[in-house]
Each structure stands twice: as C-alpha cells, then as structure tokens.
Amino acid sequence: MSEPDSDKVDLRSEIPRFRPAAPPPSFGEFVENMRRLQDLAVCVDATDEVYQQARDRAAELVELLAPYAAREGKGPANRSMDLPGRGSLLMPPFHVEKFDEESVVARGVLRRYHLGGGGVAHGGVLPLIFDDNFGNVVYAAKRPISRTAYLHVNYRKVTPLDVPLIIEGKVDRVEGRKTFITARLTEEDGTLLADGEGLMVQLLPGQP
Numbered sequence: 207m208s209e210p211d212s213d214k215v216d217l218r219s220e221i222p223r224f225r226p227a228a229p230p231p232s233f234g235e236f237v238e239n240m241r242r243l244q245d246l247a248v249c250v251d252a253t254d255e256v257y258q259q260a261r262d263r264a265a266e267l268v269e270l271l272a273p274y275a276a277r278e279g280k281g282p283a284n285r286s287m288d289l290p291g292r293g294s295l296l297m298p299p300f301h302v303e304k305f306d307e308e309s310v311v312a313r314g315v316l317r318r319y320h321l322g323g324g325g326v327a328h329g330g331v332l333p334l335i336f337d338d339n340f341g342n343v344v345y346a347a348k349r350p351i352s353r354t355a356y357l358h359v360n361y362r363k364v365t366p367l368d369v370p371l372i373i374e375g376k377v378d379r380v381e382g383r384k385t386f387i388t389a390r391l392t393e394e395d396g397t398l399l400a401d402g403e404g405l406m407v408q409l410l411p412g413q414p
C-alpha cells in the first residue's frame with residue numbers, strides 16, 4: 207500500500223497542503239523593493255539610456271534568481287503570513303488582522319501599480335482581493351477544500367490608492383458542497399467602496 211502524500215491538504219484533492227513559511231530575514235525587504243519596482247515600472251517616464259540600464263540590471267536579477275525557481279509551496283512567496291500579501295507580488299499588500307470562524311478581516315493599501323485610470327484603482331484588482339478573502343474565509347471557517355465557482359463584485363465607489371482599506375468577509379450560508387461568502391471593502395471610516403458575493407464549491411475526489 208502506498209504512503210499518504212503529506213504534501214496534499216486533503217488526499218481527495220490535488221491542491222497542495224498550505225504550510226506557512228518562515229522566510230529568510232531579507233525576503234521581506236526584497237519583496238518590498240520588488241513592489242517599489244513594480245510601482246516605478248508603471249509610472250516612470252525616462253530616457254532610453256535609463257531604460258537600457260534598467261533592462262540590463264533587471265536581466266542581472268533574473269540571472270541571479272532563476273536557478274532557485276522552486277515548485278508551488280516551497281519558496282516563501284505566498285506563504286509568509288507576517289508579510290503584506292503573504293509575500294506574494296501577485297497579492298496586493300494586505301495584512302490579515304482577524305482570522306476565525308466568524309470572519310476574516312485584512313487591511314492594506316493599493317499603490318501606483320494598481321492604478322486603473324483617473325487616479326483610482328483598476329477594477330480588476332478588486333476581485334483578486336475578494337477572491338483571496340473568500341479563500342481565507344473557507345480556511346478559517348474550516349470548510350472543506352473548495353474552489354471559487356463564481357465571484358460577484360458591486361463597485362459602489364471608486365477605490366483610492368495609498369489609503370488604508372479594509373476587507374471583511376464571512377460565510378453567509380452553507381448548502382451541501384456550496385459555501386456562499388459575502389464581503390465588504392471599506393475605508394477606515396467605514397465608507398463602503400465595494401461589496402461582493404462568492405460561491406466556493408467543495409472539490410470532489412480527483413478534482414484539480
């Protein structure tokens with residue numbers, strides 16, 4: 207008989223077990239510098255000489271890091287719970303402040319990198335924030351491993367950059383394999399920016 211695979215969160219699922227990382231000390235500063243680089247990459251207006259230098263230095267960084275590329279769940283990105291966005295550049299820099307069966311609350315800011323137009327956030331960034339919150343809510347509520355079947359966002363006001371934002375999500379109801387989640391994105395004073403609803407469906411055996 208084969209040994210159970212300890213990398214699987216649930217032997218019926220193909221999703222790897224989530225294991226928080228203890229990142230090396232410089233990892234957080236590395237990620238923050240990368241975030242600043244992203245902010246600059248989308249806003250600088252420089253000469254070709256500057257872009258040539260930036261291109262060459264970026265190529266050096268790629269050369270430095272490429273040998274260390276690792277499979278999902280091995281490196282500290284996305285698993286560093288003490289870092290904004292769990293240390294993942296994909297995730298906007300939000301910190302989870304509350305994580306329990308009642309709700310999951312995270313606080314953070316959107317930055318220049320997240321600009322849509324007219325000085326405010328790109329609408330496509332908000333579903334990412336909601337989806338991540340829904341995933342956390344499923345974990346926190348100890349629901350079975352699930353994937354997002356749908357996600358609906360109502361944009362109530364434009365979302366500002368460089369202003370503290372709070373997202374709070376909770377389980378609305380459970381129907382068999384289905385967990386319905388609702389969440390609200392607000393400013394610190396409670397101003398509602400967006401609200402969302404999502405359906406997370408419990409995976410069946412063999413579903414990726």
Ligand SMILES: CCCCCCCCCCCCCCCC(=O)SCCNC(=O)CCNC(=O)[C@H](O)C(C)(C)COP(=O)(O)OP(=O)(O)OC[C@H]1O[C@@H](n2cnc3c(N)ncnc32)[C@H](O)[C@@H]1OP(=O)(O)O
Nearest residue numbers: 224226337338341342345353354355356382384407409410
């Ligand atoms: C140490 C601890 C710290 C933890 C700290 C955690 C940190 C870590 C956080 C990470 C957070 C990332 C969270 C990302 C979460 C994703 O974003 S997952 C990626 C995006 N989602 C996907 O790719 C899903 C793709 N779709 C699928 O795989 C399949 O369609 C699904 C969703 C599994 C469902 O397929 P299925 O099993 O064939 O489902 P099916 O039998 O058709 O439907 C089941 C039920 O759901 C309903 N349903 C299905 N789809 C829909 C729909 N779109 N609309 C309405 N109803 C639907 C059906 O009607 C049916 O209802 P009932 O008849 O049972 O009443």
